Amino acid sequence: MNTDIAVVGAGIVGTLIAREIGRRDPAARVVxxxxxxxGSGASRRSAGLHFPRGASARVRDMSAYSEAYYARLAEEDPGAPIHPLAMTIIADAGSADAVREAYLPSAKLAEAFGTGRQDVAVPPGGLAWTVQGGHYAEVGALAARLAPPGVREGVAVTAVRPGDDAVRLSLSTGEELVAGRVVLAPGPWTGDPAWSELLAPLEIKIKRVVALHVDEPVEAADPCVVMHDEDAFLLPLRHRGDWLFSYTCQEWDADPGAAAPALRPNHLREAQAVLERYAPELAGRCTSGRVFCDAYTPDRQPAVRALDAAGRIVFAGGANGSGYRLGPAIAAEAVDLLDAKGL
Ligand SMILES: Cc1cc2nc3c(=O)[nH]c(=O)nc-3n(C[C@H](O)[C@H](O)[C@H](O)COP(=O)(O)OP(=O)(O)OC[C@H]3O[C@@H](n4cnc5c(N)ncnc54)[C@H](O)[C@@H]3O)c2cc1C
Structure with missing residues (x-):
């Protein structure tokens, strides 16, 4: 056996998994x-927003766990690129119950008179709340920081062969790596021929995710404004001095392996149509952005599953556009699954 555990994918999810394995068993050999x-996949393009909410009890628990995890991480490593944020939620008054249900008690929702920015309005018939506990991170940089020494970059896994006593991985270098257990954390590369058959039962689909830069200076006290009904947000990127506007793009079957995708006129039109409802002055200032994709599960909850009969191969992903904010909880579930098999 060359290693006890191989983690495939060094995005935020894979690097958090490696960290969690090391925390629980410092003697484990991990590749x-x-x-x-x-940190160069979906993680590099991420807006990195954490908001303390979830659409189901499981995701709310994952959100609470991950918030506490990142708070500890930022305390232990003050250089980690994690930035606290003030946050305002806006929604139609008819959505008030849904907002209260979605946000964690620790968010301490408090009704507010405005969004905290004069040029971002609460629309007629709408309500605003302040929320505690939000932050954003430079996700690609954080993943690169968390990657263990010796991370094997530039090495693709080209085949995964489960066996009774070990898993054999073929690598692009021509080597074979024999691992006791394997965690697949491929982000949106779920269709890679190396594991597409193993993953087929999970019915994961790949959706485009788009966040536009808004050419507007950031003030120190600017809050992130979350448009609850639109599943959109305006995020002040303090470390760069401009804003990101993330909206829900509905383009499916995106290919993460295709040449770097570029913004298209429909992305600008769709984003501007949403932003015009709340911040017409800012809508015209979205002219560039981050375009990539993420893996979506049928129930819109992360998938953490054993893929083979012996339980030696675990998949961790299907983050539904929330892989940063739920990453620590996804990692903990994946390592729980490895531990439960006691291999
Ligand atoms: C524009 C945008 C905005 C977003 N905003 C947010 C946000 O505000 N909050 C939030 O929580 N989430 C957000 N997300 C989603 C979040 O970024 C992702 O869910 C998260 O980064 C997924 O992390 P990952 O580690 O699973 O995947 P990735 O970061 O994609 O990592 C997977 C890695 O696997 C590697 N890999 C793939 N195939 C192979 C192979 N065959 N062999 C070896 N390695 C392989 C890839 O090179 C890659 O580095 C956003 C995403 C995008 C695109």
Whole structure:
């Protein structure tokens, strides 16, 4: 056996998994592999917003766990690129119950008179709340920081062969890596031929995710404004000095392996149509952005599953556009699953 555990994918999910394995069993031999550089997949394009909410009890628990995890991480490593944020939620008054149900008690929702920015309005018939506990991170940089020494960058896994006593991985270098257990954390690369058959039962689909830069300076006290009904948000990126506007793009079957995707006129039109409802002055200032994709599950909850009969191969992903904010909880569930099999 070359290693006890191989983690495939060094995005935020894979690097958090490697960290969690090391925390629980410092003696475990762990190899982390990535076809590209650590933190360069969906993680590099992420807006990195954490808001303390969830659409189901499981996701709310995951959100609470992850918030506490990142707070500890930021305390232990003050250089980690994690930035606290003031946050305002706006929604139609008819959605008030849904907002109260979705946000964690620790968010301490408090009704507010406005959004905290004069140029971002609460629409007629709408309500606003302040929320505690929000932050954003530079996710690609954080994943690269969390990647263990010796992370094998530039090494693709080209085949995964489960066996009774070990898993055999073929690598793009021509080597074979024999691992006791394997965690697949491929972000949106769920269709990779190396594991597409193993993952087929999960029915994961890949959706485009788009966040536009808004060319507007950021003030120190600017809050993130979350448009609850639209599943959109305006995020002040303090470390760069401009804003991101993330809206829900409905383009499906995106290919993460295609040449770097570029913004298209429909992305600008769709984003501007949403932003015009709340901040018409800012809508015209979205002209560039981040375009990539993420893996979506049928129930819109992360998937953490054993893929083979012996339980030696675990999949961790299907983050539904929330892989940063739920990453620590996804990692904990994946390592729980490895531990439960006691292999
Ligand atoms: C524009 C945008 C905005 C977003 N905003 C937010 C947000 O505000 N909050 C939030 O929580 N989430 C957000 N997300 C989603 C979040 O970024 C993702 O869910 C998260 O980054 C997924 O992390 P990951 O580690 O699973 O995947 P990735 O970061 O994609 O990592 C997977 C890694 O696997 C590697 N890999 C793939 N195939 C192979 C192979 N065959 N062999 C070896 N390595 C392989 C890839 O190179 C990659 O590095 C956003 C996403 C986008 C695109």
């Amino acid at each position: 982390v592999l990535d076809r590209d550089a650590a």
